[in-house]
Amino acid sequence: MLGGIVSVPLLLGGPFDAKLSAGEVEYLVSAGLIVSGLLSFINITQFKLPYGYYLGTGMISVLGTSFTFVPIARTSMAFIMDTDSGTSCASDFDCKDAWAGFGGNVEPGVTNGGQCNLNTGFCKYSGQYAYGAFLGTAALCSILEVILSFLPISVLKRTFPPIVTGTCVLLIGVGLTGTGIKYWGGGAFCADNAHKRYHITSGPDMMGDWTGNYSAVSPSPCYPGPFCPKALSGVCMYSGPTYDMDTNMTKGDRTTCETFKDLPGVFPANSAVGNSVTKCTNNGEVILPYGSPEYVALGFAVFGMLLVIEMFGSPFMRNCEVAVALLFGFFVAAVASYEDSSGESLRYVTDDRIKAAPGITFLWVNTFPLSVYGPAVFPMLLGFVITLVETVGDITAAAEASRIETMGDRFEGRVQGGLLSDGFCSILSVLMTSAPNTTFSQNSGVIALTRCANKRAGYMCCVFLVLFGILAKISAIIASIPDCVLGGMTTFLFVNVLVSGLRVVGPALHNRRDRFIVAASLALGVGVAIVPHWATNALIAPGGSEADEMAKDGIRIVLSTPYCIGTLVALLLNAVIPEDKEEEGESETDDIPVVEPDQKPDQSTTSATAQYLPQPPVMGGPPAGALGQMPGLMAPPADPNMGQYPPMMPVQPGMMMPAQQMYPSVPAPGMQFGQA
Numbered sequence: 160m161l162g163g164i165v166s167v168p169l170l171l172g173g174p175f176d177a178k179l180s181a182g183e184v185e186y187l188v189s190a191g192l193i194v195s196g197l198l199s200f201i202n203i204t205q206f207k208l209p210y211g212y213y214l215g216t217g218m219i220s221v222l223g224t225s226f227t228f229v230p231i232a233r234t235s236m237a238f239i240m241d242t243d244s245g246t247s248c249a250s251d252f253d254c255k256d257a258w259a260g261f262g263g264n265v266e267p268g269v270t271n272g273g274q275c276n277l278n279t280g281f282c283k284y285s286g287q288y289a290y291g292a293f294l295g296t297a298a299l300c301s302i303l304e305v306i307l308s309f310l311p312i313s314v315l316k317r318t319f320p321p322i323v324t325g326t327c328v329l330l331i332g333v334g335l336t337g338t339g340i341k342y343w344g345g346g347a348f349c350a351d352n353a354h355k356r357y358h359i360t361s362g363p364d365m366m367g368d369w370t371g372n373y374s375a376v377s378p379s380p381c382y383p384g385p386f387c388p389k390a391l392s393g394v395c396m397y398s399g400p401t402y403d404m405d406t407n408m409t410k411g412d413r414t415t416c417e418t419f420k421d422l423p424g425v426f427p428a429n430s431a432v433g434n435s436v437t438k439c440t441n442n443g444e445v446i447l448p449y450g451s452p453e454y455v456a457l458g459f460a461v462f463g464m465l466l467v468i469e470m471f472g473s474p475f476m477r478n479c480e481v482a483v484a485l486l487f488g489f490f491v492a493a494v495a496s497y498e499d500s501s502g503e504s505l506r507y508v509t510d511d512r513i514k515a516a517p518g519i520t521f522l523w524v525n526t527f528p529l530s531v532y533g534p535a536v537f538p539m540l541l542g543f544v545i546t547l548v549e550t551v552g553d554i555t556a557a558a559e560a561s562r563i564e565t566m567g568d569r570f571e572g573r574v575q576g577g578l579l580s581d582g583f584c585s586i587l588s589v590l591m592t593s594a595p596n597t598t599f600s601q602n603s604g605v606i607a608l609t610r611c612a613n614k615r616a617g618y619m620c621c622v623f624l625v626l627f628g629i630l631a632k633i634s635a636i637i638a639s640i641p642d643c644v645l646g647g648m649t650t651f652l653f654v655n656v657l658v659s660g661l662r663v664v665g666p667a668l669h670n671r672r673d674r675f676i677v678a679a680s681l682a683l684g685v686g687v688a689i690v691p692h693w694a695t696n697a698l699i700a701p702g703g704s705e706a707d708e709m710a711k712d713g714i715r716i717v718l719s720t721p722y723c724i725g726t727l728v729a730l731l732l733n734a735v736i737p738e739d740k741e742e743e744g745e746s747e748t749d750d751i752p753v754v755e756p757d758q759k760p761d762q763s764t765t766s767a768t769a770q771y772l773p774q775p776p777v778m779g780g781p782p783a784g785a786l787g788q789m790p791g792l793m794a795p796p797a798d799p800n801m802g803q804y805p806p807m808m809p810v811q812p813g814m815m816m817p818a819q820q821m822y823p824s825v826p827a828p829g830m831q832f833g834q835a
Contacts, residue, residue, distance in 0.1 A: 161482050162816045163601075164191050164624075166649050167224040167594055167639050170338070170690070171293075173642075174441055175347035176471045177286035178240070178271075181263025181512050185634045186525045187593070190629030193522055194593040195223045198584040202598070203617040205576055212309065213576030214815040216554055216598075218561055219606055219617040220399075220577060222584055225597040226656055227549075227722075228297065230334045231595070234720050235296070235535040238288040238712050243281035243407070251275045254574040256285035261440035263512070263638075272396060288450045291527035292535075298589040299531055300539040304547050304582030308575055312551060322673050323729045324548045327541070327663025330684040330722040332657025337688060339653045342646030343458040345439030362411030369409040442641040444505040445497045453497060454643035457507065461488035461647030479603060481648060488644040507641050513759045516635035522591050522629075528688030529589075540721040543582070546597045550581050552663075556603035561612035597738040601658070674734045684725025691719045693711050 168187035172179040179187070205217030240258075248254055252268030253275060256652065274283050278594045306321030341350035362377045374382055382399035395416035419676065438446045447453060466486035468476050476483065492507040501506060554577045577598060585595035606612050627633050668674050687693060717723045737768050 160405060161627075163226070163599065163652060164195050166645070166652065167191065167226065167229060169640075169645060170229060170342075171232055171236070171290065171594065171636065172286075173347075174263070177236055177290045178258035178409075179263075179286050179290070179525070180259045180265045181447060181515070183259075183287075183525050184263065184513065185516055185631065185638045186520060188634040188637050189520050189631055190522055190591060191224050191626040192624050192634070194588050194591045194628075195206065195221070195596065196624030196628065198222045198580075198587060198619065199624070201584060202577065203614050203621070205573075207368045210359065211572075212324055212579070214583065215580045216557075217614075218557060218563065218573065219612055219614060219620075220554065220557055220580075220602055221599050221617065221620060222596040223599050224588075225542075225546055226335060226594055226595045226653065227331055227546050227597070228337075228370050228539070229721060229749040230331065230534060230720050231542055231716070232293045233338075233537045234538075234716050235532055236286070238534065238716065239289040239292055242284055243276055243279050245282045245703070246282040247280055248275040248282045249280070251481050254282035254285075256287060258280075258286055275728065278834050279403045279621060285485060285807055287527050288530070290659055292530045292532040294527060294589045294592070294594070295531045296528035296535045297537050297595045298586050299530070300536060301582050301589070302542045303540055303586035304585065306582075307544070307547055308324030308578035308582055312571065312574055315548065315551070319548050320733065321667035322676050323662050323726065323733055325660050325662075325667060326677055326680045326728040326729045327545045327660070327722050328663060328682070329657055329660025330681070330688070330725040331545075331686055332655070332660055333654055333688045335653035336650060339646055342642045343455065343650055344450040344643070345454040346441050346449070346642040349439040353449040360414040360416070361414070362400060364411050365400075365409045367407060367409065368444075370400050370402050373400045373409070373412065377412055379412055379413055382412060384412075399565055440644065442643055443492075445507050447497075454736040457488065457492050457495070457641065457649075458643045458647030460491045461485060461644055464653060465651055470823065475609075478601075481652065484642070484651075485640070485648045488647055489640055492516045492641050508639055509645075510639070512639050513632060513635045516631045518631060520634070521629040525592065527592060527734060532580050533709050534716050536714065538716055538720055539583065539747040541723055541726050543585075543595075545722075546581060547578055548596075549599045549659075553598045553600045553602065555752045556600070559604060559605040560603040563612075596653060624665045672736055672739045676729055676736065679732060680725040680729040683728055684721040687724055688721040693718075696771060701763075720796060728751065 161741045164720065165188050168184065168191050171177055172184040172187045187580070199221045202215045202220045203218065203221050205213055205215035207215055244256065246256075251257070251269060251271050251274050254271055256268055257265050257267040257276055264270060269479065274284060275281075337345060341347040344350055360378055361696035365373075365376065366606050369376070377400075379397060381395060384397045384399045393415055398413045400409050400412045435620055438500070439449055439451075440446050442454065445453065461484045464487045468480040468483060472480065478804070495507055551574055554574050555565060558570060558573065581597050585597070588596045590593065609616075664677055668677065716775045717727065
């Protein structure tokens with residue numbers, strides 16, 4: 160559970176998404192732990208409401224940040240941070256709410272390259288604004304789960320059958336697993352830009368102040384800046400020469416241009432393409448290209464430990480293998496070092512964040528401006544529908560593990576209270592600056608392993624979660640985990656989401672109709688996960704009014720988020736494609752024979768699948784027709800239409816026939832005839 164709680168803020172607040180500062184990311188980790196502890200207390204306690212409703216499950220049901228909302232959060236924040244705000248600018252230095260750099264530091268004009276849109280003269284939105292918009296949208300959409308929690312469970316299951324919910328969960332896992340692999344190789348940004356090459360042109364350093372007449376020595380076509388010519392706009396970034404009075408030196412200008420292949424003699428030509436790959440910079444002091452063996456090996460330290468624990472660990476160790484494996488990988492990264500070409504030893508884990516972190520923290524130390532991002536509303540609603548259906552299964556599994564009732568009014572009250580708690584606590588979580596919460600599926604595993612379902616154990620869990628969150632140094636340690644180590648853990652966590660989807664959708668594939676719906680949904684969902692630009696590059700034309708752009712952004716988000724487009728297709732097809740009739744060779748009843756009154760059944764036919772149980776001669780048993788004539792046995796009632804005794808007796812699976820009590824050789828329902 161701990162790994163799931165801390166992974167989401169590390170991903171969303173990192174340098175590849177919201178681009179928050181190191182302190183803000185550490186705060187989000189602390190807030191996630193504190194919120195999980197406080198809201199789990201509500202869910203475990205269960206409060207009785209008017210009209211027979213409940214809030215909470217009344218059993219051990221720990222809440223935590225849901226992975227369901229990670230894909231939509233990342234996509235939404237990317238769209239928001241690519242949109243102009245109302246702040247005018249002439250350079251990145253003018254954008255004071257600057258994006259953070261890869262080390263978590265914030266310096267306008269240095270760490271926020273590209274935040275100033277030179278074509279329009281406005282700054283793009285900050286990560287704080289984008290994260291706040293995600294939180295505000297989640298708070299609005301969580302009202303849907305609150306409303307649906309008052310519906311009967313049977314209605315929810317009919318509306319959202321397994322072929323829909325299972326497909327959605329599966330696609331969430333597909334998209335997240337790709338993110339985990341990106342981190343495993345060194346980081347998401349360098350993974351997305353691994354195919355790109357950059358050419359850096361630097362002007363010479365000159366003695367004295369040359370800032371006024373540097374044109375004589377500048378090799379850049381962008382001089383004097385701050386903008387590059389229109390032909391290079393969006394391809395090159397320029398920073399002019401700077402004069403240092405202390406050394407009386409002018410540092411040369413710098414032009415960084417993106418290039419995809421070597422074009423000798425054509426600017427920006429790159430004579431050493433292999434040396435200009437995008438580097439991964441969120442792994443301590445070690446900066447290497449994506450997929451470097453060092454990164455992969457550190458990630459495999461986590462993944463390999465997971466395999467070892469699963470194979471040789473005790474049940475207790477297997478239940479907490481994610482946390483143990485993450486700590487092992489963190490330890491390996493902390494003691495390992497990398498020696499660069501100059502012989503300098505570089506560390507994968509630094510203590511800068513730990514030293515800079517305060518001793519304690521609490522909620523609202525950092526705040527984010529709440530707003531609603533319209534294009535993300537529909538995808539977010541789908542996310543809450545999926546978490547609602549998942550929560551029903553999680554509560555049922557936890558109740559079974561706790562050995563309490565799983566049917567009846569009491570159980571339905573737990574489910575209704577758990578669903579209401581999910582929606583209500585998601586609203587509270589957002590107001591506490593954390594992502595939406597949901598019931599963890601690991602609850603049932605922990606209860607079954609420890610054989611402890613006492614609510615006091617759940618309350619102690621809440622206390623420890625809050626304490627871990629208040630101690631800010633713990634959050635700083637977690638935030639210091641290298642991306643490659645985090646990737647080794649999150650890849651395993653995320654692929655478990657995929658497997659959960661398979662478990663849901665697999666048993667539901669009864670006929671051709673269901674298989675077609677799932678196949679069509681996965682075709683688009685998995686395809687978009689592999690090639691997201693299929694729906695965002697040129698499919699929807701840019702331009703138009705602000706309202707048009709918002710609508711188009713909403714369409715782009717749905718089409719580029721795997722679980723959104725896949726779930727939408729599954730819902731539509733499930734509504735319009737009629738149910739199949741019995742299919743030849745595929746129906747479950749095709750193998751059930753119809754036994755005529757005067758016909759003996761085949762020896763391979765089972766009595767559980769037959770319509771009637773005849774009375775054939777059975778070796779070692781009574782002769783045919785003798786069931787009603789044996790001493791001590793009551794004869795079956797006479798049927799005036801068929802004679803004194805009916806030749807056959809209707810049976811149901813599991814029914815004990817009188818002859819089975821006296822003659823064990825008479826087959827019971829479900830046993831083959833002639834089978835002892």
